[in-house]
Amino acid sequence: NAGVMQNPRHLVRRRGQEARLRCSPMKGHSHVYWYRQLPEEGLKFMVYLQKENIIDESGMPKERFSAEFPKEGPSILRIQQVVRGDSAAYFCASSPFQDRGFSGNTIYFGEGSWLTVV
Amino acid sequence: TQLLEQSPQFLSIQEGENLTVYCNSSSVFSSLQWYRQEPGEGPVLLVTVVTGGEVKKLKRLTFQFGDARKDSSLHITAAQPGDTGLYLCAANFGNEKLTFGTGTRLTIIP
Numbered sequence: 259n260a261g262v263m264q265n266p267r268h269l270v271r272r273r274g275q276e277a278r279l280r281c282s283p284m285k286g287h288s289h290v291y292w293y294r295q296l297p298e299e300g301l302k303f304m305v306y307l308q309k310e311n312i313i314d315e316s317g318m319p320k321e322r323f324s325a326e327f328p329k330e331g332p333s334i335l336r337i338q339q340v341v342r343g344d345s346a347a348y349f350c351a352s353s354p355f356q357d358r359g360f361s362g363n364t365i366y367f368g369e370g371s372w373l374t375v376v
Numbered sequence: 377t378q379l380l381e382q383s384p385q386f387l388s389i390q391e392g393e394n395l396t397v398y399c400n401s402s403s404v405f406s407s408l409q410w411y412r413q414e415p416g417e418g419p420v421l422l423v424t425v426v427t428g429g430e431v432k433k434l435k436r437l438t439f440q441f442g443d444a445r446k447d448s449s450l451h452i453t454a455a456q457p458g459d460t461g462l463y464l465c466a467a468n469f470g471n472e473k474l475t476f477g478t479g480t481r482l483t484i485i486p
Contacts (some may be wrong), residue, residue: 299479300476306473313472314472353472366421367418369417370417
């Protein structure tokens with residue numbers, strides 16, 4: 259779990275500002291996932307990325323949210339013009355490359371970034 | 377949309393008792409993971425089960441994967457206060473992303 263590094267751990271933003279959350283996957287992992295957890299709820303899938311590619315963004319809100327995983331550097335989840343409803347814990351997870359035929363896709367989570375919008 | 381339902385949602389028992397929590401889906405999943413999450417932290421992987429009917433043990437925790445690959449259970453024997461936490465099941469439905477269950481919040485009373 260400690261191998262996936264997220265920062266900042268806690269972030270406070272005023273309504274209308276931008277939030278940038280960073281995630282460095284475990285060494286050797288080329289797949290990154292972002293999940294959001296609202297208070298007292300389970301984790302909701304947002305986006306799945308490989309290096310320089312968005313594979314599945316079916317859980318991303320259509321506006322204000324974007325994600326990238328560049329060739330060099332961490333994955334970034336960017337939230338523009340934040341609103342109070344964006345307050346949540348955002349978790350990044352990573353997994354190594356898996357053959358598409360593999361059915362046990364284990365992923366490892368970071369400690370999360372807690373965003374508070376005031 | 378595949379959904380995972382966990383039951384019970386909340387469970388509070390005395391130290392030393394046994395308990396079982398359940399994870400159910402209307403769709404077949406290819407694999408299932410169980411995680412435990414403590415307040416202010418990320419989910420920590422407990423186990424991955426892949427084969428229908430599979431049983432895995434982790435000290436006092438026993439995980440079972442249903443034969444039909446639509447359900448799983450977690451049984452804890454002689455619960456201890458350190459078992460307190462949010463237990464999450466998460467499944468692969470044939471793609472790379474994990475779908476999480478609603479969670480069971482377990483409290484063990486000393």
